[in-house]
Amino acid sequence: MSASHSAPTQASPMNVIGRPHPRVDGALKVTGAARYAGDHYLPGMLYAVPVGATIAKGSITAIDAGVAEQMPGVRAILRRGSFPPLGRAELDMSSADTTSILDEFRPPFDDDVVRYYGQYVALAVADSFEQAKAAADAVRVSYAVEIPDVDPALVAEKMTVKSERGDAEAGFAGAAVTIDQRYAMAPETHNPIETHATLAVWEGDALTLHETTQGVINHRNVVARMLGLPAEKVRVISRFLGSGFGNKLWPWTHSPLAAAAARTLGRPVKLVLSRAMTFQSVGHRPRIEQRIRLGATADGKLTSVRHDYVNATSILDSYEENCGEATPHMYSTPNLRVTAGIARRNIGTPTSMRGPGAVPGLYALESGMDELAVALGMDPVELRLRNEPSIDEGLGVPFSSRHFQECLRVGAERFGWSRRDPRVGAMTRDGLTLGWGVAACSWIAERFASNAAVDLRDDGTARVACAIQDIGTGTYTVMAQMVAERLGLPTDRIEVALGDTRLPAGPVSGGSMATASLVAPIHEAVAKAGAALIAAACAAKDGPFSGSRPEELDFVEGKITAKTGNRQAMGFDTVLKALGMPAISGSGSGTGTFMAPGKPTVSKHSFGAHFVEVTWQPETARLRVARTVSVIDAGRILNPLAARNQIEGSVVMGIGMALFEETHYDARNGAPVNASLADYVVATHADAPAMDVHFLEYPDTSLNALGARGVGEIGLAGTAAAITNAVYHATGVRVRELPLKLEHLMS
Amino acid sequence: MSDPTSNPFSAVEPNSDLLSVVLRINGASHALQIDPRATLLDCLRDTLQLTGTKKGCDHGQCGACTVHINGRRRNACLALAAVHEGDEILTIEGVGTPDRLHPLQAAFVARDAYQCGYCTSGQIMSALALLQEPCGPGDDEVREYMSGNLCRCGAYANIVAAIQDVRGQS
Structure with a gap:
């Protein structure tokens, strides 16, 4: 395991930005003291356990709760009609304060129609978890059953053009070398180790939710609309989140259900989903089928790229997996056509899963590029180097900062790619066949609108606040770093407050955008606090800067300094004490770039290259991912310790995507049959390879003053393709259906 | 009581x-x-x-x-x-408190041996037991002994490094 950095950027005064920084919340996490949503308990709290439909298509004809209602400790078996119907939240993306986004729009208990297995049909509420669980199991639901459609073979309702240039058909027809292949991917379930939890408590007409959410503000706004409340009557708290990978981005139906139950029963209600429920009703990455057609000249210049894809979605919601996100800008080609479609199934609504769109899309594109390299008899690194675009040819604008070729070259060097024998099965070590594969990765670099507030305090500490979340990526720490750097303080003097809608409105933690979104508002908040301190110091009748004019002073690294003369600078704590003020505040805000109206003037993306070595033992059919090298161009890295962890974690998840992960739906009743962590296999300690992560570190100041992009998702893009490309090199078998199974290799 | x-x-x-x-x-x-x-x-x-x-x-x-x-x-x-x-x-x-971390807990912090922290208590309790178990010295052996503890964030490399630090095997 190693990590290193090239092109070091200028060190900040406190060396706190850009250096490995242990997490400021680490001691709470390693002692069990960090309290997650489900760790909260309130006096008189009741426990709720949902009853999920055991069919995937049909309607409820009767709910017999007679036995359940008589069981010890049971307070209610709630169902449609037990409380006034919940409202439907409408999509609103207009501002950081009002965002209202969700994927499953139908409110729980809205009608008696069942459209997927596990759809909530009732809710058992009791004094203890054991009582609620037993009661939920005792509820008898009768259905008019219909045959569900969970067919994995996808046919789109219609195909929509997402990006087009030139004449892709003619470019393909006239190409010297072509490939035309289909790639399929099984439905994946996110499976953060923390399952979803809601603790709902009412005080009068005001609701507080302790919630597992990647977006407290968005969650508040959605739940307020469903409950018919003004947003200011709802508080959502998520101070620690047991990750989410996207399935806690948008509210799911259990949350308003818990709130409605608490309102109906006049008691706090805790609802924690079982692991099995998280396979049913909180989103997943749907099954995706893609077709890649590539045409190239004999010397490997692309003449045509076609990328067509279809994803499954639910009956009511039109979730689109944007697989073509990276395709238009990844390589230079005069002719390109990307089309997309959806196919409806009796399965719960899909949602964003780490790197939505680009991750499955780059699995297909980067598999196709490897197949093209084989068809051309060309090294796959060389093929990619030859098709480097000078601008984003999809948008027709320059890249803000693209160093993909350097990722390939540095990665090849670190991996030892020059020693690769391209012949299938030609490389061996210790009796094992080696396979070496490469694939590119890319991910959007954008920011959301956000606000922040900073308090400077007379004890020499500062507090930074934003209603953003730390989903495990290190947001607490990077916020502390940002303020520490501006104030010239160590991070242990910075208090970070996040995960609470009472704080200045912040964005969702998604799209790898949290860090980039925070820079401008935090910098402005520090500057405003400093300006307020200067104004107060100048206005004071008696104090160190009495009689000065604000324009004569500066606030630099936490100190008031005179712009001219050699007057000694004075720290904010000393000034505050002299003024008799306990604290002074500043607030800042930053605009968003994500989905901003108008045509962008620059294309902002991160890039990278993964190199993978697999070992293959044909005698025992044993396939292992042995080592990986990932070179990532994601702007300036603010905390290399946390950033490397993100890339390594993504590579581990990519091993799962390539080799293990698949949600199976029973054709008879639509149930996800492997809805457990024993049967849905994720990568374990024993599956983790030796990983080398390297960041190029070219600051991209198009997004923020620190030059940071984001690193949460890009590492998952391309990993699966690099693995299956390596498997081809080892075995000669091209696997075009994820996850790869041993039977693919043994046939 | x-x-x-x-x-x-x-x-x-x-x-x-x-x-x-x-x-x-x-x-x-x-x-x-x-x-x-x-x-x-x-x-x-x-x-x-x-x-x-x-x-x-x-x-x-x-x-x-x-x-x-x-x-x-x-x-x-x-x-x-x-x-x-x-x-x-x-x-x-x-095992320890935020003010008085067990060496294993301190090693987890130093190595960034977590992300979201939700599996961390279990990882540490398993690692603490591993210190007393007949686990061989290598990283591969630690990986086998720790494979009952899933980390969906995938911080496995850092977890093994933290354990090996405490075992004096790094």
Whole structure:
């Protein structure tokens, strides 16, 4: 395991930005003291356990709760009609304060129609978890059953053009070398180790939710609309989140259900989903089928790229997996056509899963590029180097900062790619066949609108606040770093407050955008606090800067300094004490770039290259991912310790995507049959390879003053393709259906 | 010993359906009235508010609820609380505190051996047991011994590094 950095950027005064920084919340996490949503308990709290439909298509004809209602400790078996119907939240993306986004729009208990297995049909509420669980199991639901459609073979309702240039058909027809292949991917379930939890408590007409959410503000706004409340009557708290990978981005139906139950029963209600429920009703990455057609000249210049894809979605919601996100800008080609479609199934609504769109899309594109390299008899690194675009040819604008070729070259060097024998099965070590594969990765670099507030305090500490979340990526720490750097303080003097809608409105933690979104508002908040301190110091009748004019002073690294003369600078704590003020505040805000109206003037993306070595033992059919090298161009890295962890974690998840992960739906009743962590296999300690992560570190100041992009998702893009490309090199078998199974290799 | 009716968070009325048990947890005795169906995991969390032990799957598949019973690591979700009277139970709260970290906990912080932190208690309880188990010196052996503890964030490399730091094997 190693990590290193090239092109070091200028060190900040406190060396706190850009250096490995242990997490400021680490001691709470390693002692069990960090309290997650489900760790909260309130006096008189009741426990709720949902009853999920055991069919995937049909309607409820009767709910017999007679036995359940008589069981010890049971307070209610709630169902449609037990409380006034919940409202439907409408999509609103207009501002950081009002965002209202969700994927499953139908409110729980809205009608008696069942459209997927596990759809909530009732809710058992009791004094203890054991009582609620037993009661939920005792509820008898009768259905008019219909045959569900969970067919994995996808046919789109219609195909929509997402990006087009030139004449892709003619470019393909006239190409010297072509490939035309289909790639399929099984439905994946996110499976953060923390399952979803809601603790709902009412005080009068005001609701507080302790919630597992990647977006407290968005969650508040959605739940307020469903409950018919003004947003200011709802508080959502998520101070620690047991990750989410996207399935806690948008509210799911259990949350308003818990709130409605608490309102109906006049008691706090805790609802924690079982692991099995998280396979049913909180989103997943749907099954995706893609077709890649590539045409190239004999010397490997692309003449045509076609990328067509279809994803499954639910009956009511039109979730689109944007697989073509990276395709238009990844390589230079005069002719390109990307089309997309959806196919409806009796399965719960899909949602964003780490790197939505680009991750499955780059699995297909980067598999196709490897197949093209084989068809051309060309090294796959060389093929990619030859098709480097000078601008984003999809948008027709320059890249803000693209160093993909350097990722390939540095990665090849670190991996030892020059020693690769391209012949299938030609490389061996210790009796094992080696396979070496490469694939590119890319991910959007954008920011959301956000606000922040900073308090400077007379004890020499500062507090930074934003209603953003730390989903495990290190947001607490990077916020502390940002303020520490501006104030010239160590991070242990910075208090970070996040995960609470009472704080200045912040964005969702998604799209790898949290860090980039925070820079401008935090910098402005520090500057405003400093300006307020200067104004107060100048206005004071008696104090160190009495009689000065604000324009004569500066606030630099936490100190008031005179712009001219050699007057000694004075720290904010000393000034505050002299003024008799306990604290002074500043607030800042930053605009968003994500989905901003108008045509962008620059294309902002991160890039990278993964190199993978697999070992293959044909005698025992044993396939292992042995080592990986990932070179990532994601702007300036603010905390290399946390950033490397993100890339390594993504590579581990990519091993799962390539080799293990698949949600199976029973054709008879639509149930996800492997809805457990024993049967849905994720990568374990024993599956983790030796990983080398390297960041190029070219600051991209198009997004923020620190030059940071984001690193949460890009590492998952391309990993699966690099693995299956390596498997081809080892075995000669091209696997075009994820996850790869041993039977693919043994046939 | 705590008063059996002192749990302010329990809505359950003490009654004849409940069992009276005394559990030894982190060196202290707790007299409890518990549902005979309660797992040790739910008892720790719901009855004692010892929430450092996490529920990830409730089926013994993820390891997030790992505790020690008489010095051996166990999945608390697969143990019925009522049958562990007289046993010495150790949870993450008994290992160290934020102000006084156990060396293993300090190593996890130094190595960034987590991301979201939700599986971390279980990882540390397993690692703490591993230190006493006949685990070979290599990283591969540690990986095998730790494979009952899933980390979906995938911080495996750093977890192994933290454990090896404490074992003096890095």
